[in-house]
Amino acid sequence: MIWNTPAHSTTAPLLGSPASPDRRPRSTWTPGASRPEQGSSPREGQRLHPLSRRQIEDHLQELGDLYADTSGGGPQAWNQARGAYLRQLTTDVRRPGFELLIAESTGMTGCAHGFPVRGDGPWWAGSDGHLPGHLLRLAADGRLFVISGIHVPSRVRRQNPDRAWNLARRMQKRLLTDHGIAVAVTLVERSDRGAAEALRSWGWRYVDGGTARTVPLDPFRVLVLEI
Numbered sequence: 001m002i003w004n005t006p007a008h009s010t011t012a013p014l015l016g017s018p019a020s021p022d023r024r025p026r027s028t029w030t031p032g033a034s035r036p037e038q039g040s041s042p043r044e045g046q047r048l049h050p051l052s053r054r055q056i057e058d059h060l061q062e063l064g065d066l067y068a069d070t071s072g073g074g075p076q077a078w079n080q081a082r083g084a085y086l087r088q089l090t091t092d093v094r095r096p097g098f099e100l101l102i103a104e105s106t107g108m109t110g111c112a113h114g115f116p117v118r119g120d121g122p123w124w125a126g127s128d129g130h131l132p133g134h135l136l137r138l139a140a141d142g143r144l145f146v147i148s149g150i151h152v153p154s155r156v157r158r159q160n161p162d163r164a165w166n167l168a169r170r171m172q173k174r175l176l177t178d179h180g181i182a183v184a185v186t187l188v189e190r191s192d193r194g195a196a197e198a199l200r201s202w203g204w205r206y207v208d209g210g211t212a213r214t215v216p217l218d219p220f221r222v223l224v225l226e227i
Contacts, residue, residue: 046103046110046167048174056093056100059108060086063100066108070151085149089113092148099178101171103152110156112171114147116179131185131222132207138183145181147172147225150202161201168202173227184225191219199223 051059067085068078092098095115103110117139131139138144156167163169176184186204188196200206204223 046105046170048101048103048170050099050101050178053093053098056089060089062108063089063111066111067151070110070153088148097179099175101174101178103167103171110150110152110167110171112147112150112168112175114145114149114175114184116142116145116181118142135183135185135207135222135224143181143183145176145179145184147175147184147186157198157201161198166202168198172202172225176225176227182227184227186223186225187220188223189219190221196221196223199225 056063064082064086068082071078071081089100092113092115093100098113098115100111100113102108135144150168150172152168152171160166161168172184176182185207186199188199200223202225204225207222207224
């Protein structure tokens with residue numbers, strides 16, 4: 001699972017200071033007109049829609065650029081993380097039920113993706129032994145969704161993360177409702193505090209591992225989201 005982290009981190013879910021200037025035009029407001037919602041992602045400014053597998057293949061370079069623009073580190077780190085992200089994405093897109101959702105205004109401004117899971121797998125790399133029994137039971141019943149990435153500009157984390165119209169919250173909810181699933185799960189490296197803090201600000205909570213293979217020094221933390 002690959003996440004974008006803030007610029008001070010060299011690991012790679014979620015966001016961070018953009019590597020390039022924000023290219024979107026600033027919104028305008030005319031006196032006498034209704035004032036738009038203020039914050040990082042007003043509803044009317046960010047249109048959400050899924051991409052088909054073919055469309056994902058056609059937009060791989062743009063998705064890679066979005067990932068790099070929302071990742072931290074220097075150019076070398078961006079290139080390495082971008083390549084790893086695209087390799088993982090081309091693998092995940094073949095999973096049954098995989099969905100990649102993009103946000104657009106005048107261009108692509110964010111994306112989120114994931115897939116439903118079953119109790120007998122396949123899961124994502126590194127997940128084996130991390131999930132507690134109650135999540136495995138949800139998976140066995142077809143009621144669990146893995147969100148494998150949310151990639152948005154750092155302002156989406158900084159500004160109004162608790163509002164329902166926050167871009168990250170809208171995308172994660174849309175992924176679940178599109179599949180009729182109410183519970184999502186993800187893994188975050190314990191050292192990646194920026195990603196964990198962002199997820200928690202968007203409504204995720206920690207779940208302690210309860211499997212026999214989970215050890216106290218496990219490098220990952222499990223987070224769960226319920227809508």
